[in-house]
Amino acid sequence: MNGEPLPIAHGFPVRLVVPGLYGYIASVKWLTEIELTRFADFDSYWVRRDYADRAPVKTMSRIDTPKSLSKPKPGMVPVAGVAWAQTRGIDKVEVQIDDAEWVEAELAEALGTDTWRQWMMPAELDEGFHTIKVRATDGDGALQLEERADPLPDGASGWHTIRVSVQA
Secondary structure (H helix, E strand, C coil): CCCCCCCHHHCCCCCECCCCECHHHHCECCCCCCCCCCHHHCCCCCHHHCCCCCCECCCEEEEEECCCCCCCCCEEEEEEEEEECCCCCEEEEEEEECCCCCEECEECCCCCCCCCEEEEEEEEECCEEEEEEEEEEECCCCECCCCCECCCCCCCECCCEEEEEECC
16 A cells, blocks of 8 residues: 555455445455355345445545635635546536536546546635535436435435635
8 A cells, every 4th residue: 555565454465445336345354254155145244234235336526625614705716626436437527506507617637437536616706605516427428316315225426515605
């Protein structure tokens, strides 16, 4: 890890990560035993606790700046964050201020289809309260789900939405 032997705290001697699946399904560390079986014949630890047995990572995006409930000054405010859709990549990120039209954000270079992709959009904000939403489109052309869902059973969804109070 980072050019050094994998530490025990991170699963020494080896850790398995499978891109495109949530960690509870495919991130193995501290292996203590192996049982040979068929997928259909065995429910893993988290599946027995009501998580889905198959859970591909959903297309998601988030706003990292400004922070929700922050108080930026009026004028040009950088709105930025990350988006991800492992194995599919991110083709587009759009931002909506209040109820205006969606505006396409600028995307940083894609390092691969399995990595986060940074995005940024400068927004001219007047004094007052503003609601900012973000949504992403993955490499297969699928738009991020608008409907909010909890992580249980198969990963969270919903457009990340923040509220800011622009003050002079």
